[in-house]
Amino acid sequence: xxxxVLHSPGDIRLDTLDDAQLQDDTDAVVRVxxxxxxxxxxxxYRGLNGEQTEPRQIGHEFIGVVEQVxxxxxxxxxxxxxxxxxxxxxxxxxxxxxxxxxxxVNGGGYAGCQCELVRVPWADGTLVKxxxxxDEALYPHLLSLSDVFPTGHHAAVSAGVxxxxxxxxxxxGAVGLSAVLAAKRLGAAEIIVMSRHEPRQALARExxxxxxxETRGRKGAAEVKEILGGIGADAVLECVxxxxxxxxxxxxxxxxxxxxxxxxxxxxxxxxxxMFYTNSNLVGGVAPVRHYLEDLLPDVLSxxxxxxxxxxxxxxxxxxxxxxxxxxxxxxxxxLLTI
Amino acid sequence: xxxxVLHSPGDIRLDTLDDAQLQDDTDAVVRVxxxxxxxxxxxxYRGLNGEQTEPRQIGHEFIGVVEQVxxxxxxxxxxxxxxxxxxxxxxxxxxxxxxxxxxxVNGGGYAGCQCELVRVPWADGTLVKxxxxxDEALYPHLLSLSDVFPTGHHAAVSAGVxxxxxxxxxxxGAVGLSAVLAAKRLGAAEIIVMSRHEPRQALARExxxxxxxETRGRKGAAEVKEILGGIGADAVLECVxxxxxxxxxxxxxxxxxxxxxxxxxxxxxxxxxxMFYTNSNLVGGVAPVRHYLEDLLPDVLSxxxxxxxxxxxxxxxxxxxxxxxxxxxxxxxxxLLTI
Numbered sequence: 001x002x003x004x005v006l007h008s009p010g011d012i013r014l015d016t017l018d019d020a021q022l023q024d025d026t027d028a029v030v031r032v033x034x035x036x037x038x039x040x041x042x043x044x045y046r047g048l049n050g051e052q053t054e055p056r057q058i059g060h061e062f063i064g065v066v067e068q069v070x071x072x073x074x075x076x077x078x079x080x081x082x083x084x085x086x087x088x089x090x091x092x093x094x095x096x097x098x099x100x101x102x103x104x105v106n107g108g109g110y111a112g113c114q115c116e117l118v119r120v121p122w123a124d125g126t127l128v129k130x131x132x133x134x135d136e137a138l139y140p141h142l143l144s145l146s147d148v149f150p151t152g153h154h155a156a157v158s159a160g161v162x163x164x165x166x167x168x169x170x171x172x173g174a175v176g177l178s179a180v181l182a183a184k185r186l187g188a189a190e191i192i193v194m195s196r197h198e199p200r201q202a203l204a205r206e207x208x209x210x211x212x213x214e215t216r217g218r219k220g221a222a223e224v225k226e227i228l229g230g231i232g233a234d235a236v237l238e239c240v241x242x243x244x245x246x247x248x249x250x251x252x253x254x255x256x257x258x259x260x261x262x263x264x265x266x267x268x269x270x271x272x273x274x275m276f277y278t279n280s281n282l283v284g285g286v287a288p289v290r291h292y293l294e295d296l297l298p299d300v301l302s303x304x305x306x307x308x309x310x311x312x313x314x315x316x317x318x319x320x321x322x323x324x325x326x327x328x329x330x331x332x333x334x335x336l337l338t339i
Numbered sequence: 340x341x342x343x344v345l346h347s348p349g350d351i352r353l354d355t356l357d358d359a360q361l362q363d364d365t366d367a368v369v370r371v372x373x374x375x376x377x378x379x380x381x382x383x384y385r386g387l388n389g390e391q392t393e394p395r396q397i398g399h400e401f402i403g404v405v406e407q408v409x410x411x412x413x414x415x416x417x418x419x420x421x422x423x424x425x426x427x428x429x430x431x432x433x434x435x436x437x438x439x440x441x442x443x444v445n446g447g448g449y450a451g452c453q454c455e456l457v458r459v460p461w462a463d464g465t466l467v468k469x470x471x472x473x474d475e476a477l478y479p480h481l482l483s484l485s486d487v488f489p490t491g492h493h494a495a496v497s498a499g500v501x502x503x504x505x506x507x508x509x510x511x512g513a514v515g516l517s518a519v520l521a522a523k524r525l526g527a528a529e530i531i532v533m534s535r536h537e538p539r540q541a542l543a544r545e546x547x548x549x550x551x552x553e554t555r556g557r558k559g560a561a562e563v564k565e566i567l568g569g570i571g572a573d574a575v576l577e578c579v580x581x582x583x584x585x586x587x588x589x590x591x592x593x594x595x596x597x598x599x600x601x602x603x604x605x606x607x608x609x610x611x612x613x614m615f616y617t618n619s620n621l622v623g624g625v626a627p628v629r630h631y632l633e634d635l636l637p638d639v640l641s642x643x644x645x646x647x648x649x650x651x652x653x654x655x656x657x658x659x660x661x662x663x664x665x666x667x668x669x670x671x672x673x674x675l676l677t678i
Contacts, residue, residue: 094568094569094570095570095593095594095595098570098573098593098594098595098596099595100593100594100595100617100618102594102616102618103594103595103616103617103618158620229433230433231433231434231437234437254434254437254439255434255437255439255441255442256434256437256438256439256442256627257437258622261615264615265611265612265615268611270609270611272604272607272609273604275621275624276600276603276604276623276624276625277441277442277624277625278439278442278624279439279441279442279623279624279625279627280624281497281620281621281622281623281624282614282620282621282622283597283620283621283622284615284618284620285614285615285616285617285618285619285620286615286616286618288595288618
């Protein structure tokens with residue numbers, strides 16, 4: 001099969017590998033119809049994940065059609081159109097039953113999925129079947145459910161966004177924009193996005209943003225507070241993960257408010273005494289996509305939300321290197337790969 | 340008036356000071372009937388708050404009878420029996436209206452209250468009137484509502500304790516024991532307290548604890564997990580505030596669970612990447628007592644809960660130095676002062 005392989009930082013190639021195969025009786029093999037590049041894929045691409053000693057497959061977001069199932073797979077059938085959460089999980093262990101499938105005792109990541117075939121362990125627990133014929137126009141939106149949209153949703157849920165909430169979104173990447181859409185869907189009364197990029201601001205507005213703040217640091221926080229009647233936001237959705245973005249988040253949240261964070265933290269430092277005295281909370285982490293899918297899928301199928309609009313570049317798999325380059329250079333918000 | 344004054348670390352005296360007086364039209368002056376010593380009072384007593392340059396009044400928890408009110412006080416009247424939250428607040432600012440009265444834009448702390456008379460700013464916003472004649476037997480329970488019980492309650496609420504929750508309480512001081520009672524009241528299914536002190540374990544059991552874990556560190560966390568079916572607790576109530584206790588808390592919480600913290604943090608370090616990957620949340624801070632009082636008071640008045648049982652030493656005000664000594668030496672869980 002054709003598969004995307006990161007040979008070394010910056011060196012993305014489409015190689016020919018052995019076809020993915022069933023290994024365990026609970027596995028499925030899925031033929032990918034669409035995949036995409038995640039901001040977190042860029043860490044390895046940029047050489048920021050430590051030394052890479054050998055080539056490795058890459059990618060963790062995909063939708064596709066089930067091609068084979070193991071003998072113990074009961075709910076998923078050959079021919080099903082499925083969404084794959086970016087981590088697999090048995091969905092039956094004690095932690096999965098609590099809704100944190102990302103910490104499943106039998107869970108883990110795929111070998112890679114920017115390719116033609118993917119082995120999916122615990123197929124019944126992991127895959128979510130789309131219960132109707134799927135028009136190609138829906139692919140971006142369904143694909144967004146494998147990671148980026150539920151991740152933005154997780155930021156909003158973690159921060160307690162509900163009807164009437166005031167919300168600040170830190171980050172205007174695909175996750176930040178997804179967080180805007182998620183907050184709007186959950187009933188936020190007022191949404192501010194911190195963004196300096198005109199095209200992203202435009203999409204943010206279409207997703208429901210009321211105000212754009214371009215300044216950063218103390219000035220940015222002061223601007224947020226001015227918009228929100230003198231106090232910070234009920235909920236800040238931290239969708240970047242740097243030291244600076246986390247600091248921005250805590251300076252923008254009101255006393256008693258919550259920072260919902262989904263940006264993979266790099267070098268983040270927290271001022272715990274200040275958090276304590278202001279009752280500013282930190283809730284979130286790696287999004288348990290599987291937990292949210294049944295809730296989110298109907299709104300995508302009905303067209304109520306169009307989370308796939310974060311894809312502003314679509315390329316065939318053999319141009320995957322261009323997709324990485326566009327993401328790396330920030331000329332694309334998020335690149336979709338057709339297989 | 341007679342008033343407790345910390346002259347220097349370890350030197351607690353009952354001095355004679357000028358009577359507390361009205362200063363602003365929104366003030367009240369309250370004649371204290373009972374006060375108590377807080378674990379946080381011991382920081383200054385032990386010389387751990389930095390250099391103390393001059394004698395200062397101390398104490399922040401009290402109940403009493405209103406003696407004078409300013410011309411703009413409308414809801415509180417002379418003769419009212421009142422509970423004073425440990426911080427004053429106007430209860431009308433934007434932050435108070437969100438329920439975080441501890442960050443009131445006009446809020447602050449009393450001059451001290453282990454004394455006969457206290458000036459209470461923003462009397463209408465701060466004081467909660469007890470709406471019935473008060474029997475002396477209720478004093479400890481009503482007094483506990485000024486700080487210690489709502490603080491334990493805040494840990495439980497922050498950690499999301501509700502019907503069916505599994506709970507670990509880190510700390511067996513008065514706050515930890517209050518957190519046990521609060522968790523039980525909120526419907527927790529299973530409560531573990533980490534305690535090595537027999538008398539405290541006994542009260543914890545009466546308050547609703549199902550299991551006592553005496554070991555600490557990894558072994559203690561392993562014991563917690565064994566009791567809770569292999570995963571950690573839904574909610575961990577951190578009622579100490581040290582580096583070690585916070586570490587214990589995070590090692591005892593399940594993936595996707597929450598540490599509700601109310602122990603004033605000293606030297607706490609958080610492992611944010613681990614928190615992120617396990618979706619372990621940190622929620623809490625200094626308890627907004629005023630926010631909780633209307634909810635908690637009826638259960639105290641009806642005798643449904645007896646949070647004042649954390650007081651295991653009662654002394655008259657002129658023995659306040661003995662009260663501090665007993666708290667410092669941990670021979671008392673919490674000392675009540677009758678005025």
